Amino acid sequence: MKNLTSVKGKMEITKGKSKVHVFDADEALSDSLAKYTAAISEKFVRERGAFSVVLSGGYLIEYMKKLVEPPYVDSIDWTKWHVFWLDERVVPKDHADSNYKLAYDGFLSKVPIPPSQVYAIDDKLSAEGAADAYETCLKQAVKNKVVDLSASTGFPKFDLMLVGMGPDGHVASLFPGHPLLNEKERWVTFIKDSPKPPPQRITFTFPVINSSAYIALVIVGAKEAGPVHRALGNDSQSSDMLPIQMVSPEGETTWFLDKEAGSKL
Numbered sequence: 001m002k003n004l005t006s007v008k009g010k011m012e013i014t015k016g017k018s019k020v021h022v023f024d025a026d027e028a029l030s031d032s033l034a035k036y037t038a039a040i041s042e043k044f045v046r047e048r049g050a051f052s053v054v055l056s057g058g059y060l061i062e063y064m065k066k067l068v069e070p071p072y073v074d075s076i077d078w079t080k081w082h083v084f085w086l087d088e089r090v091v092p093k094d095h096a097d098s099n100y101k102l103a104y105d106g107f108l109s110k111v112p113i114p115p116s117q118v119y120a121i122d123d124k125l126s127a128e129g130a131a132d133a134y135e136t137c138l139k140q141a142v143k144n145k146v147v148d149l150s151a152s153t154g155f156p157k158f159d160l161m162l163v164g165m166g167p168d169g170h171v172a173s174l175f176p177g178h179p180l181l182n183e184k185e186r187w188v189t190f191i192k193d194s195p196k197p198p199p200q201r202i203t204f205t206f207p208v209i210n211s212s213a214y215i216a217l218v219i220v221g222a223k224e225a226g227p228v229h230r231a232l233g234n235d236s237q238s239s240d241m242l243p244i245q246m247v248s249p250e251g252e253t254t255w256f257l258d259k260e261a262g263s264k265l
């Protein structure tokens with residue numbers, strides 16, 4: 001591991017294009033994530049008059065809590081935010097498993113993002129139908145210049161993706177060993193046999209994830225330490241790469257880890 005620095009309550013590591021922050025306290029992690037998100041929002045609003053941001057489900061939303069508190073909540077131009085989902089469960093929007101509901105309850109209901117700029121899936125459709133409809137929605141967002149298009153990959157280039165990880169090393173609804181890891185054409189696809197319930201989901205594909213300008217990986221918990229260590233070690237040659245190891249964007253990756261998730265670094 002290269003370039004290790006340590007300040008009170010936080011360790012910082014630089015590895016290639018990646019910055020890794022390991023926090024002793026959840027409050028510090030949440031505050032740092034809010035500061036980082038606010039700075040990237042400010043940059044894109046200034047440069048292109050819009051900010052396209054992608055949310056995951058899981059514990060990410062809990063760690064976004066400082067963003068809806070002063071000083072960040074008052075400094076961000078929420079009217080320029082366009083919110084998308086990295087993956088979504090094929091359930092009604094008011095269902096306990098819905099990533100939309102999780103984000104609405106913990107984040108969206110607390111900030112003045114115009115509802116027309118919140119791009120939830122159509123929960124009346126099948127998994128196939130919802131993936132097709134969400135891909136069409138992304139194509140329209142690219143056409144309207146809400147989302148950039150990567151000149152090098154031809155896939156949408158989101159300004160920021162906020163990405164969580166499960167203890168098995170999955171990101172989005174892309175699970176270890178699943179054929180969807182190799183999808184190279186689609187922007188959005190579907191899964192009907194998710195090993196983590198609920199089984200039916202839609203998900204962004206790796207070409208879209210890896211076209212992002214910025215990715216924040218927000219990972220907490222002792223069970224996550226093994227996959228984090230594999231991803232940040234020198235294991236990129238093994239044939240059974242974990243999904244987290246396949247996150248390799250055009251832009252910058254910043255890791256926000258708690259001390260348990262970073263315990264093997």
Ligand SMILES: O=C1O[C@H](COP(=O)(O)O)[C@@H](O)[C@H](O)[C@H]1O
Binds near residue numbers: 056163
């Ligand atoms: O099922 C999902 O899992 C991952 C990780 O979730 P967590 O509960 O371990 O934080 C999440 O990022 C994804 O959006 C979600 O659908």
